[in-house]
Amino acid sequence: MMRLAAIKASLTGRNALPLRPVSQVMDLERLGAMHQSRLSFMRTLVRRIMLERWQIDTVRLDLCADGYGTVIYEINTPQGLFSFVIFSDYLSPEERNDRVIASKWDLTMALVEGRVEDDYLDFLRQNVPLQEAGRVDARVFVLSRANRSARNFDYVVEQLAKGEQPDVAQIARVGYLYRTTAVYGSGKLGMADWDKVSTRYPDFARPFAAEMFVCFMLRNFSLLQVEHIARQRAPRQFVPMKTEIKRYFGIGNSTGLGMAPYLINHPMLINRWVEMRELALALVRTLGHIDDAVRRQFDALLARCARHMAETVTEDQWQTENNLRVIADLAALREQAGAALDSWDALLAWSERHCSLQGQELLVSVMLELYPQLVDGLDDYYCVEEFLDLDPLMPLQKLKEVIERRYDWALKIDFSEEGARDIFWYRSEEKMEPRLGQCALDSGKEKQMALGVGYAVFKCYEQLCEYIEEQPEHTTARFMVARPKLRGIVRRIQSMDRCVYGDIQANLLAKDILPMHLLRAKLSFFGVSKFDPRSRLWVRNTMYQGAPLLEDIGKTYNEDWFMPLAPGQQGEA
Structure with a gap:
């Protein structure tokens, strides 16, 4: 694997890597069309667990016949010892609620540092089931909760x-x-903050690694619990679930506006995630050798993706139409590649002329899947020190040029047009969760979150041009003295100019903004699949479907759970 410095060095000169342009990659609709890949967080975490052979043992299994009680797993990694604690409680039908406003759940859980002794378990039992209403300490990395699937849980137990x-x-x-309905980390509710986790615990020192591990463990516990209940209910008739069916079970996730602001508030981190994905694509386009074996594998992966999309069930008409279009795109790509597949550049260019955005981005994921030797390892560079520095000595003419070059998309938006500033983002007082308000209908705009980056850049540019007319030779420092309220956006503009990709290019204040694209973008980095929008503001999806089980750790790892198929369909694809 080439080191990052060597890769970046190849970005200039005659042999520069063919990175896709910023205007194309950072378009919000395209970001919202991305799919999971080898670089997604769940894939990289499981790869590490399997290759490093983490030892995960059930050290406490106190469940009654109905599956209620306490379970503790101990996780021995190459770098330390951790515990995963689960509390399973009875939840009446009238208390069941998947929304963030719920106060009780079927399961609550925590990932903690070290071994859990009885006194600490008592502390966790008093607080973890309360979630936001409780309080934990810095031994806890992640706090989460989950509810049973009404359509599957009891059915599987009965079978x-x-x-x-x-x-x-x-x-x-x-x-x-x-x-799951929430997975909390990074210092919330008294937990260990990211600085502590990233510097002291290398096993979880990558973005969302601890949160993804909790979901991985939840998925494995869910399988243990249904078998436990079924065995207790009918010990003579009970049969364990077949391994291939177990692997097909994932973990459901409901994601709403809560994660949308993250992509705006962490621009350098998002830039790095996008940059690594684009570097991987550039390496494949440049170094990905194509022979008959690659052609056969490529065709098989396209067929698998089409079957996976066909097995994705959603009641949302928009998503249904997208899935059907992607299936058609995949058929067209198979036909095009079957005629002549000699250049990834040529096929990528063809897809941009003939396929939907989701079809184009799924092609990218498939291309990355073919070349683990080029792609795996780029996730080592997902972390970045996030700071937005102000360059006070930058001449104002230079600052103006930066805005015109890097934020031309924002300057092209007519913010005086009807609907261009109809939306504002705020946090609800009850749950501190992001919400959308309409300027014409809702009060509280004075408490809005600063997510309208495009409009902020536009206003900054207006005032900058006025200032330059009077003081063309001044530096940024003098401009900041005269316009102190612009310090934040100027710091962002200057800092993002040092990034390869930079800010997401969208007006998040427009009345027709589709937050779903923000959710999809972040979820694709997580590695989820089977998107099922419930509205324009939240989406259900599936995590870890097809992934290895705990009992697979220690066996030879053949990483082949990209776009998993229902058991019995793998060979058909």
């Missing part, structure tokens, strides 16, 4: 108790037994 396997067709409609 196993009868000595039968669950119907794969039913699982394909809802591919999980539990659905």
Whole structure:
């Protein structure tokens, strides 16, 4: 694997890597069309668990016949010892609520540092089930909760108790037994902050590694629990679930506006994630050798993706139409590649002329899948020190040039047009969760979150041009003295100019903004699949479907769970 410095050095000169342009990559709709890849967080985490052979043992299993009680796993990694604690409680139908306003859940859980002794377990039991209403300490890395799938959990228990396997067709409609409604980390509610985790615990020192691990463990516990209940219910008739069906179960996730501001508030981090993905694509385009074996694997992956999309169930008409278009795109790509596949550049260019954005970005994910030797390892560079520096000595003419070059997209927006500034983002007082308000209908605009980067740049540019007319020789420092309220956006403009890709190019204040694109973008980095929008503001999806099980750790790892298919369909694809 080439080191990052060597890769970046190749970005200049005659042999420069063919990076896609900023205006194309950072377009919000394209970011919202991305899919999981080898570089997604779940994929890289599982790869590390399997290759490093983490030892994960159940050290406490106190569950009653109905599956309620306490379970503790101990995780021995090459770098340390951790515990995963689960509390399973009865939840009445009237208390069941998947929204963030819920106060009770089927499961609550925590990932903590070290071994959990009885006194610390008592502390966790008093606080973890309360979630936001409780308080934990800095031994805790992640706090989460989950609810049973109404369509799958009881059904699977009944099948196993009868000595039968669950119907794969039913699982394909809802591919999980539990659905998370929140996964908290990074200092919230008294937990260890990111600085502590990233500097003292290398196993979880990558973005969202601890949160993704909690979801991985939840998925494995869900399988243990249904078998436990079924065995207790009918010990003589019970049969364990087949391994291939177990692997097909993932974990459900409901994601709303809560994660949308993250992409705006962490621009340097998002830039780095996008940059690594684009570097991987550039390496494949440049160094990815194409032979008959690659052509066969490519065709098989396209067929698998088409089948995966066909098995994705959603009631949302917009998503249904997108999925059908992607299936058509994949068929067209197979036909085009079958005629002549000699250049990835040529196929990528063809897709941009003939395929939807989701089809184009799925092609990118498939291309990365073909060349692990070029792609794997770039996730080592996902972390970045986030600071937005002000350059006080920058001449104002230079600052003006930076805005015109890097933020031309913002200057092209007519913010005086009807609907261009109809939306504002704020945090609800009850749950401190992001919400959307309409300027014409809702009060509280004075408390809005600063997510309208495009408009802020536009206003800054207006005032900068006025100032330059009077003081053309001044530096940024003098401009900041005269316009102190612009310090934040100027700092962002200067800092993002040092990035390869920079800010997401969209007016987040427009009445027709589709937050779904923000959610999809971040979820693709996580590695989820099977998107099922419930509105323009939140989406259900599936995590870890097809991933290895705990009992697979220690065995030879053949990483082949990209776009998983229902058992029995793999060979057909």
